[in-house]
Amino acid sequence: MTGDSKEKQNAEQVEKTRQPILKTLRVENLNDLVRKGLDLGYRVFAPVKDDRLVTFEQISSPEEAFLDGITSRTSPKSVLFPRTERIFSYKIRKDEIVVEDNADISQPTMIFGCRPCDAASFPIMDRLFQWDYQDRFWIERRKGMVIIAVSCLDCDDACFCTSVGLAPDSTEGSDILLTLVSRDQYLAEVMTEKGEDFAEKTGLFDEAGADLDKETATKAVREKLGKKFDLDKIKPWLDENYEHEFWAEVTRMCIGCGICTYVCPTCHCFDLVDEAHYDGGAKIKNWDACQFAAFTVHASGHNPRPDQISRHRQRIMHKYKYYPDNLGAVLCTGCGRCVRHCPMEVNLIRILKGISDMEKAGVGEE
Amino acid sequence: MIEQIREKAKELLASGEVKVVIGYENGGLPETTRPVFITSPDEVDRLVWNKYCYANLATFLWRKEVSSLGKPAIVAKGCDVKAIVVLIQESQIKREDVVILGVTCTGVGDPPLSKCPICDVNTPREYDCLFGEEIPPKTDINKFADVDEFEKKSPEERWEFWEEQLSKCVKCYACRQVCPMCYCEICIADKNQPQWIETSSHTRGNYHWNLVRAWHLAGRCVDCLECERVCPVDIPLSLVNRRLAKSVKARFGYEPGYDTEAPPPFTDFKPQDPEEFIK
Amino acid sequence: MSDETKTEDKPAAAEKEWQPRIIAFVCNWCTYAGADLAGTSRMVYEPHVRIIKLPCSGRIDVSFIIKAFEQGADGVMVSGCHPGDCHYTAGNYHARRRFGGFRDLLEFCGFDMRRVVFSWVSAAEGKKWADLVNEAVAKIRELGPFKEYQKLLAEDIWRKEETNSDRETG
Numbered sequence: 001m002t003g004d005s006k007e008k009q010n011a012e013q014v015e016k017t018r019q020p021i022l023k024t025l026r027v028e029n030l031n032d033l034v035r036k037g038l039d040l041g042y043r044v045f046a047p048v049k050d051d052r053l054v055t056f057e058q059i060s061s062p063e064e065a066f067l068d069g070i071t072s073r074t075s076p077k078s079v080l081f082p083r084t085e086r087i088f089s090y091k092i093r094k095d096e097i098v099v100e101d102n103a104d105i106s107q108p109t110m111i112f113g114c115r116p117c118d119a120a121s122f123p124i125m126d127r128l129f130q131w132d133y134q135d136r137f138w139i140e141r142r143k144g145m146v147i148i149a150v151s152c153l154d155c156d157d158a159c160f161c162t163s164v165g166l167a168p169d170s171t172e173g174s175d176i177l178l179t180l181v182s183r184d185q186y187l188a189e190v191m192t193e194k195g196e197d198f199a200e201k202t203g204l205f206d207e208a209g210a211d212l213d214k215e216t217a218t219k220a221v222r223e224k225l226g227k228k229f230d231l232d233k234i235k236p237w238l239d240e241n242y243e244h245e246f247w248a249e250v251t252r253m254c255i256g257c258g259i260c261t262y263v264c265p266t267c268h269c270f271d272l273v274d275e276a277h278y279d280g281g282a283k284i285k286n287w288d289a290c291q292f293a294a295f296t297v298h299a300s301g302h303n304p305r306p307d308q309i310s311r312h313r314q315r316i317m318h319k320y321k322y323y324p325d326n327l328g329a330v331l332c333t334g335c336g337r338c339v340r341h342c343p344m345e346v347n348l349i350r351i352l353k354g355i356s357d358m359e360k361a362g363v364g365e366e
Numbered sequence: 367m368i369e370q371i372r373e374k375a376k377e378l379l380a381s382g383e384v385k386v387v388i389g390y391e392n393g394g395l396p397e398t399t400r401p402v403f404i405t406s407p408d409e410v411d412r413l414v415w416n417k418y419c420y421a422n423l424a425t426f427l428w429r430k431e432v433s434s435l436g437k438p439a440i441v442a443k444g445c446d447v448k449a450i451v452v453l454i455q456e457s458q459i460k461r462e463d464v465v466i467l468g469v470t471c472t473g474v475g476d477p478p479l480s481k482c483p484i485c486d487v488n489t490p491r492e493y494d495c496l497f498g499e500e501i502p503p504k505t506d507i508n509k510f511a512d513v514d515e516f517e518k519k520s521p522e523e524r525w526e527f528w529e530e531q532l533s534k535c536v537k538c539y540a541c542r543q544v545c546p547m548c549y550c551e552i553c554i555a556d557k558n559q560p561q562w563i564e565t566s567s568h569t570r571g572n573y574h575w576n577l578v579r580a581w582h583l584a585g586r587c588v589d590c591l592e593c594e595r596v597c598p599v600d601i602p603l604s605l606v607n608r609r610l611a612k613s614v615k616a617r618f619g620y621e622p623g624y625d626t627e628a629p630p631p632f633t634d635f636k637p638q639d640p641e642e643f644i645k
Numbered sequence: 646m647s648d649e650t651k652t653e654d655k656p657a658a659a660e661k662e663w664q665p666r667i668i669a670f671v672c673n674w675c676t677y678a679g680a681d682l683a684g685t686s687r688m689v690y691e692p693h694v695r696i697i698k699l700p701c702s703g704r705i706d707v708s709f710i711i712k713a714f715e716q717g718a719d720g721v722m723v724s725g726c727h728p729g730d731c732h733y734t735a736g737n738y739h740a741r742r743r744f745g746g747f748r749d750l751l752e753f754c755g756f757d758m759r760r761v762v763f764s765w766v767s768a769a770e771g772k773k774w775a776d777l778v779n780e781a782v783a784k785i786r787e788l789g790p791f792k793e794y795q796k797l798l799a800e801d802i803w804r805k806e807e808t809n810s811d812r813e814t815g
Contacts, residue, residue: 051600052600053534053599053600055599073598073599074536074598074599083536083537083567084566084567084568156395157394157395157396158395248431252403252431252432253400253401253402253403253426254431255425255429255543255544256543257538257539257540257543257544257596258538258539258540258543259538259540259596259598262536262538262598263598271565273561273564273565273566275561275564275566277716278716284566286537286565286566286567287536287567289538292539293556294556307430307431308429308431309431339394339395340395341598343421343540343544343592343595343596344400344401344421345393345394345395345398345399345400345401346400347393347394347395347400349394350394513753516753517753521752521755521756521757522755523755524753524754524755525754525755525756525793526755527755528754528755529755529793529797554708562708562712563708568797569797570715570797570798573711573794573797574708574711574712574715577707577711577750577751577754578707578708578711580750581707581746581747581750584746584747584750585746606750606753606754609749609750609753610746610749610750612749613745613746613749613750614746617742617745617746618742631742632739632742632743632746634742635735635738635739635741635742636738637728637729637738639738639741639742639745640745641728641741641745643744643745643748643758643763644741644744644763644764644765645762645763645764645765645777
C-alpha cells in the first residue's frame, strides 16, 4: 500500500467533521447539560478533584465535575482504553467451560469537560485502532461516545499545544467545543452529527449571533503559549539521527518510571495477560510502556533496548517519527502532562527545542 | 555555597579523581531542578543548589546509564546520604568508589515536604566534603507521629483507608523506579513464571504489589519520600514505609542509613528476638 | 481434600454450610512431622486446613500469605521449628524477624490478625498442632469468611454468581 492510499484510507476511517454549527450555552445551564446527559442514559466521565489529584472518573451528578484545572493528572484515554480491561473470561465448571465475552463496551458515554488537547487525542488514536487490526473495544466505545470539551483560558509552562499544530481552542476531536466568551455565555461549536444530535436532545443550546467570536476570548492564552519549538524541524532531524550523542545527554536522568506514558493522552501500548486460576480465568488487556525494561526483553534474555537512553529515544521517535511515517499524524497533542509530572524533569519541550535548534543550525538557516 | 560546590566539582573533574559529578541543574519549569551529570570541568556552572533539589540522586549510583561514565562524585542531602549508606551496607557500591559532596539542608520544597520537619540529618552523617553551615541534629522529633495516629483507627477503618488508596494505584511502578533501594535486576513484579504479582491494576493485584513493595523496603527505607513524591495518583506510600521502619526500630533496635558497618536487619538475627506473636 | 465437607449444589445450602478455608505453610522437618504424628496417632481434628510443606520456615515468602488470601483463603497458618531446632541452623530465626515485621504491616493495613497464626511446632508436638488447628478453625468460623479480601476478588468476573459449591468442585 502506498503512503498516499494509506492516508486516504485513514481519512475515511476518521469520522468526518463538517463546518461547525455555532450555538450558545448559558453558563448557568452547564450543570443541566450534564444532568441531561445522565438522564439520557449516558455514562458521564469528567475531571474529578480529590485533594491535589484530578482524574477522569464516572460521575453521577454535575457537581462532581471539576473544570478549573489546566489539565487533569491522568487523561481521558482511560475511558476508551482502560488501564485494565477484560477481553474475555471463562469459568471451569463440573462438566463444561463457560466462556464469556466482555459485553459492556458499547454503552453511550459522554466525556465532559476535557481540554481540547485531550479531545484531539482521540482522532489521532483512531488511526491506530482502526488500522490493520480493527480494535472492537475502541471502535464500539468510540461510536457511542460524545465528547464535550472546554477551551482553555489559561495555561502553564508545560503546555505546548500550539507547538504541535493545535490550539487552546481547537475543535479537533470534539463533538461540541465550549468556549467561555463572556461572563455568562459559552460559544458552542457543534462539530459532528453526534454533537448536533446531542445538542438537540438537551434543548439547552441557543442559536448564536454572528457577533460571537472565540478568538478574542482565547487570545491571551494563545499569546502566553507562544511557540516553544518548530515542529517542522523535528522529523527531518529524527530521520537522520537515530544514533546521536544528544540522546544520552538529554535522557540520562530518565529513571524509566513510565509516568509520562501513563499520563499521556496518546500513549497506547498494551500487553495481553492471562490470569488463570483453578476455577476460571480471564484474558486481560493492560497498559504497558516503552519506558519499562521488560517491555522489549526477549525470551533469550537479550534486550534490544538495553538502557533508559534507548527507551526514551523510542518514545520520542514513536511520537514524532514512526507514527507520522506510518499513520500520518504526530502522536502528541501538547497537553504537557509528561513535562509536568516527570519526577526527574526530563522535559520533552526542552528535548524538542534542542532538536529544532540543532536542525535549524544544521541546515544553515541562521 | 553553590560556588564552593562548583569549585570542588571542577577540581575533582580536572584532577581526574572522578569522571562525573552527579548534581542538580535548573529545570525547565519554574521551581524545579533536574539531575545533571557533569563530565567536564568547563560545565560545573550548570550545578545549582536550592530548595527545589528534591530528587534523591543516590539512585543514579547504580544505574548503568550513569555508572558507565566512571567514578562519581555526588551532591547529597542528609536524607540522600542515608540511601548511599544503605547501598554501601548492601554491597551495591563501595565507600571508596564514590565521593560524597554533602550539603547541609533545612528542607526541600515550598512548603517543605513532610519528611523535612522530622529530619534528623540536616547535616549529612557521612561525606567527603561538607558544604554549608553545620546544623545540629534535632532531638525532640517523633518520626512516627502520623503512624501512631493512624494506628489508633479501628482495623475496619484502616482497611477501608487502604482499600480506597490502593484502588487508585495504576501499577506504573514509578515508586519502584525512583527508589534508590530498588536495584534488583529483575523485580518480583516482573517475574512471570509464575506471575507472582498480577500486572492488572485491579485492587487485588494492587494490594499484592503495594504490600510487597513496602515489605521489601522494611529495614531499608530511609524515608527519602521519593516514592510518594512521584506517585502519579498520590498514594501516601511513606505512611506504610514508616510503619515498617517503626516496627524494625521497636523489634530490632535498628534504623537504616546511619552506619555503613551495621548488618541489614533481615540478614541478621538474635536468639532473643521478640516473638510475642508466635504461639 | 477427600475429607472435605460435601456441599449441595444449591447456593442456599452452600451458604449455610460455609466452612473456613485455611492454608498452612509449614516446615518439612518439624511442623510437617508434627502434623504427621497427629495423623498417625489418630488424633481427630478439624479438616479445614490445607497444608503446604516447605523445606524451612525461612523459605516462607510473605507473598505466599498474600497469594493464599488472593485464592480465597479465610485464614493462614505459618509454622516451623522452635528456635534452636532449625534443620538449617538459622532459617527460623530469619523467619521470625520477617514475620514480626510483616504481621505489623498487615495489621497496619487493617487485616484482622486473628486470621494469621504463627507458631512453632516440633515433630513431637502432634497434640499442639491439632490444638492449634482446632483453635484457628474455631476462631475463623466465628469471624466468618474473609469478606474484605474476598471483595477484592469480586473484580474477577468469572467468580461472580458463584457459590462455595462451585468452587469446591472446580
